[in-house]
Amino acid sequence: MTQPLSDVERRLAETLREVAGQTTAPAGGFERLRADLDRPGRTDRSQRPRYGRLVATAAAVALTLGGGAWAVVTLSQSNQATSADFGPADLVRVPDLTPATAPLYLLPPEGTDLSGEVRYWDEPVVDEGTGLIIGRLTVTGIHDVVLVAHLTSGPTFGEYEGSVVQIAGRELRQPDDADGTDGVWVAAEKLADGTWIEYTTTASGDVLAQAVAGTIVVDGQLQLDAEAGGLQELGRIGDLQGSQQTTLTSLADEGPPSSSRFVLTTTSYDPELGLAVAGLYGQAEQTTVDGRPGFLSRDIGPAGRMLTWATSSGHVVQLIGYMMTEDELRTFAAGLRTVDRQTWEAELAPHGPPTDG
Amino acid sequence: MSSDGSVSFEVLEAGELNSLDDLARLYETEHLSLIRLARLVTGSRELAEESVHDAFLTVYERRATVKVPAAYLRRIVINNCHSAGRRAAVERRKLELVNGRRGAQPEFSLAPELDETWRALDILSLDQRTALVLRYHEDLTVAQIAEAMGRRPGTIKSMLSRGLQRLREEVEQ
Numbered sequence: 001m002t003q004p005l006s007d008v009e010r011r012l013a014e015t016l017r018e019v020a021g022q023t024t025a026p027a028g029g030f031e032r033l034r035a036d037l038d039r040p041g042r043t044d045r046s047q048r049p050r051y052g053r054l055v056a057t058a059a060a061v062a063l064t065l066g067g068g069a070w071a072v073v074t075l076s077q078s079n080q081a082t083s084a085d086f087g088p089a090d091l092v093r094v095p096d097l098t099p100a101t102a103p104l105y106l107l108p109p110e111g112t113d114l115s116g117e118v119r120y121w122d123e124p125v126v127d128e129g130t131g132l133i134i135g136r137l138t139v140t141g142i143h144d145v146v147l148v149a150h151l152t153s154g155p156t157f158g159e160y161e162g163s164v165v166q167i168a169g170r171e172l173r174q175p176d177d178a179d180g181t182d183g184v185w186v187a188a189e190k191l192a193d194g195t196w197i198e199y200t201t202t203a204s205g206d207v208l209a210q211a212v213a214g215t216i217v218v219d220g221q222l223q224l225d226a227e228a229g230g231l232q233e234l235g236r237i238g239d240l241q242g243s244q245q246t247t248l249t250s251l252a253d254e255g256p257p258s259s260s261r262f263v264l265t266t267t268s269y270d271p272e273l274g275l276a277v278a279g280l281y282g283q284a285e286q287t288t289v290d291g292r293p294g295f296l297s298r299d300i301g302p303a304g305r306m307l308t309w310a311t312s313s314g315h316v317v318q319l320i321g322y323m324m325t326e327d328e329l330r331t332f333a334a335g336l337r338t339v340d341r342q343t344w345e346a347e348l349a350p351h352g353p354p355t356d357g
Numbered sequence: 358m359s360s361d362g363s364v365s366f367e368v369l370e371a372g373e374l375n376s377l378d379d380l381a382r383l384y385e386t387e388h389l390s391l392i393r394l395a396r397l398v399t400g401s402r403e404l405a406e407e408s409v410h411d412a413f414l415t416v417y418e419r420r421a422t423v424k425v426p427a428a429y430l431r432r433i434v435i436n437n438c439h440s441a442g443r444r445a446a447v448e449r450r451k452l453e454l455v456n457g458r459r460g461a462q463p464e465f466s467l468a469p470e471l472d473e474t475w476r477a478l479d480i481l482s483l484d485q486r487t488a489l490v491l492r493y494h495e496d497l498t499v500a501q502i503a504e505a506m507g508r509r510p511g512t513i514k515s516m517l518s519r520g521l522q523r524l525r526e527e528v529e530q
Contacts (some may be wrong), residue, residue, distance in 0.1 A: 008525040009493060015467070015474040016494040020393040022465040026406055030384050033413050034377070 374420040383426055384413060391434050397490040398438040400479060408437035431505055439483050477527040485520030488513055 005013065374383060388409065395405035412433040416426050423429045467475060478486055484506070491502045499517070503510045 006521075006525075008521060008528060011470060011474045011528065012489060012521075012524065013493040015471040015478075016397050016490060018467055018471050019465065019475060020397060020494060023393045023396045023402070023405075025389045025392050029388060029406075029410065030381060033380075033384065033410060036410075036414055037377075037417060 374417070374423060374426045379420075380413070380417050383416075383430070387427055387430060388413075391430060394431070394490065394495065395434050395438050397494055398435065398483070398487050399441060400475075400486075401441075404438065404441040408434055408441055411437050428505075432507070435487060435505060438487070473528055474524070477524055480527055481520050481523055484508075485516045485523070488516040489520045489524070492517055 374380065391409045391412070392405050395408045396402055399405055399408065412430050415433050416423055416430050419429075420426070478489075481489070487506060488502055491497045491505060492499075497505065499510050499513050502508075502517075503513045506513065508516075
């Protein structure tokens with residue numbers, strides 16, 4: 001370094017040196033490495049999950065949310081699946097929730113050539129990892145195919161702070177500080193109508209574990225994450241096996257109800273929370289939210305449950321969750337909409353009208 | 358590994374990672390320094406060990422095409438750290454929402470001033486933290502950091518500047 005270090009630089013360098021100096025290598029590391037190398041299929045890339053046969057389970061749903069819609073696509077790995085197993089027929093629609101023109105997302109147009117579109121360290125993505133295609137389904141067909149790729153050893157494309165990535169002729173933007181402690185947002189794209197699409201992928205080991213694509217309209221501006229302290233607890237889903245571990249949280253503490261985003265916070269790592277999730281999705285058809293009746297839970301697709309209830313403001317909150325294992329919630333979406341009593345009764349019969357809190 | 362403990366750029370020349378003996382030699386020279394690098398980037402011993410272990414597996418699997426194994430290892434370790442760190446951050450954030458924020462359990466002994474700085478690193482994005490570690494621990498140039506992280510030099514400069522600023526604000530509070 002040619003310039004004297006500032007105080008914070010000096011402290012940082014000293015801190016890093018101290019922590020590194022107190023960090024030792026684990027014993028027996030190379031033996032474990034050898035054992036893993038000897039494991040059948042571990043070094044044979046043809047035996048590893050790759051694009052085209054990665055996806056065994058797929059589901060897509062859409063919810064009205066203000067002027068936009070949410071769509072969720074969940075993937076899980078299965079070595080038994082082949083590309084032939086997968087196609088648009090796997091799309092799961094929620095007909096009573098999805099307007100005919102609402103964007104849905106599905107995956108993937110089989111055989112789409114990923115090579116030449118995304119390169120990482122001068123190697124095409126098709127040799128580096130797995131990928132999927134997400135397109136937009138409209139009444140006239142599938143349009144606006146956008147690539148979301150996950151690289152075996154590299155970052156998911158577009159994870160560059162403030163970067164713009166051209167993929168298949170589409171421009172995707174990565175918001176500042178969008179990774180790390182701020183979450184797992186991958187990229188965002190603004191459509192001509194002002195709607196933003198957010199793409200999120202999560203890796204599990206070296207394969208794609210989950211991808212989520214959603215549109216959202218938040219007062220005309222993209223809201224990617226909550227500001228510090230902006231989390232607002234709207235309600236607590238309790239009374240499930242006597243627990244209070246699962247929280248419904250809004251990421252928007254201001255603005256009209258239609259711009260609120262809801263997150264069912266949970267975790268798969270806490271045994272008690274795991275029980276709470278299992279109870280949430282696996283138990284009664286009708287239960288309560290904060291002691292209010294009218295909270296409905298029903299199946300909507302593979303391993304998925306939808307929860308519905310009415311708010312005191314006359315809105316209907318609908319939350320969708322998918323479990324990849326019996327007690328592990330892997331993804332979720334939530335929407336808020338306003339319906340009249342007739343619609344409510346038509347959609348939720350025979351459960352009856354909501355009982356407002 | 359260089360004399361100061363940082364990761365060397367080129368331990369093996371092209372095509373030298375052909376056998377398990379070569380891998381053992383690479384492991385011997387690079388493993389500890391990569392563990393330290395990953396620990397600084399992720400803040401976690403467990404994530405660091407996992408990231409480095411997987412990186413060695415990957416580099417050996419790709420030995421036929423890897424030209425400079427040590428440099429490739431570093432890239433993979435950084436990428437693995439980011440993937441693992443993102444997962445951990447999401448899990449941590451969800452846990453905090455449910456259980457409230459809990460202080461991390463110290464795994465080592467640091468002077469108060471350094472401990473404060475170490476904890477302050479948690480507020481940075483993974484990109485910022487990685488860039489700072491490569492700059493102030495590995496002593497890489499901006500160009501070298503850009504190569505290691507696969508970013509443009511201008512982006513790295515921005516990460517370093519903003520990361521330092523956030524760190525300064527945090528420790529001065």
